[in-house]
Amino acid sequence: MRLDKYLTTTLPSEITRNQIQKLIKSGKILVDAKPGKVSQLIEPGQIITVDYELPYDPTLYSENIPLDVVYEDNYLLVINKPPGLIVHPGAGNATGTLVNALLYHCEYLSNENGPYRPGIVHRLDKETSGLLVAAKDNSVHSSLRKQFTNRKIDKRYLALVWGVMKQPSGDINLPIGRSLKDRKKFAVVPDGRESLTRYEVVEQFEFLTLLRLKLETGRTHQIRVHLSHLNHPVFGDPYYGGRNTKMITLNLRNRLLAAKLLSVMKRQALHAQSLSFTHPISGAIVSCEAPLHDDYLEILGLLREQNA
Structure with missing residues (x-):
């Protein structure tokens, strides 16, 4: 059969x-x-x-959750999402999400992505901070979605990673799919989907590197998987080897500093820094940038003290 x-x-x-x-x-x-x-x-x-979960059928509530709105007009808005904020409701998370906040903030939202993800054009992982665009009607949503699909949207991230990169810039062109060892994770696999990440070194520290990355494709956990595969996992990443597994490679001085940094950065040090796209109605280029959150600023300050 x-x-x-x-x-x-x-x-x-x-x-x-x-x-x-x-x-x-x-x-x-x-x-x-x-x-x-x-x-x-x-x-x-x-x-x-x-690998399939039956659709979750929540009752959606609007909640007065503060939003850091970077850009907004009658058709869409761009938000600087804080770390720890889940994008949409799911099993065990019916409230306290970005969707709940959007329902309170906006009179209208698109339902192109289904009735339980109003306005959501794309997503960020719970512990990834930074820019995310939401649509207020379906035509705008559809246009933005096409721009993502056709790679017309410029998305750039900052990531603090373990180790020293061999090259100051480069492309990571490796296919990504479900991990065969752990179905909850993703990995570089031969039969995975095409995945391209471009990177450049922004700042070098003794045992960590600050990278700026551009996504050419939008696979789940793409940056985290690609960098982990290269043995440069995102600092603080609990799922892809970015926390304590690298500590044994450090001398005592750096091990103590790394432990202090990890006590501050309780998540992956990944931030969606900039986002540029063509406005679906006006045709103008909308470019937004989001400042780093406090935990990220604190660990960079500690690293720069060491470099001084």
């Missing part, structure tokens, strides 16, 4: 055959730990892994 037909008969009825085919094509269904194909014939004894 074909893989898609088999799964149609075995998975919950809420998951349609069309959805199953999309999951297969996106690499979220594995057969014996390898990406499956829609027309693939399956055999008894094969292990099929499906």
Whole structure:
């Protein structure tokens, strides 16, 4: 029996055959730990892994959560998201998200991304700070989404990473997909999706490097995965080797400093610093920048003291 037909008969009825085919094509269904194909014939004894969560059906509440609005007009807004703020509600997080704040702040929001993610055009990880754009109507949302898809939006990040980069600038062009070892993580895998990150060194410290990065593609955890794969994980990153695993490589003096820095930076040191796009209505270029948050500024100050 074909893989898609088999799964149609075995998975919950809420998951349609069309959805199953999309999951297969996106690499979220594995057969014996390898990406499956829609027309693939399956055999008894094969292990099929499906990466899918049934849609969460929350009741959305508006909440008066302060927002750092960098730019706003009648059609969209750009926000400097603080670390620790989840973008949209999910299981266990029905309130206290950016969506709840947007519902309070805005009279209208797009529903192009579904009724439970109003206004959300793209996302940032919970502990990643920086710029995020939200749309107030569907036509604006669709235009922004196309700009992301066609790589017309310029997104740049600052990342503090472990170690010293061999080159002052470069491209990381490595495919990314679900990790075969831990399905909750992503990794560089041969059959992954094309992923391109460009970087340049901004500032060099004794055992850490401050990078500016430009995303040419928008894969989940792309910067964190790429840098971890190069053995330069983002400082503080608990999922991709950015906390204590590198401490053993340091001398005592630097180990003490690293421990102090980690006590301040309790998250990955990743910040969406700048965002430029074409305004869907006016056609003007909108360029925004977001200042670093206090924890990031503090660790950079401590590192610069050491360099002085």
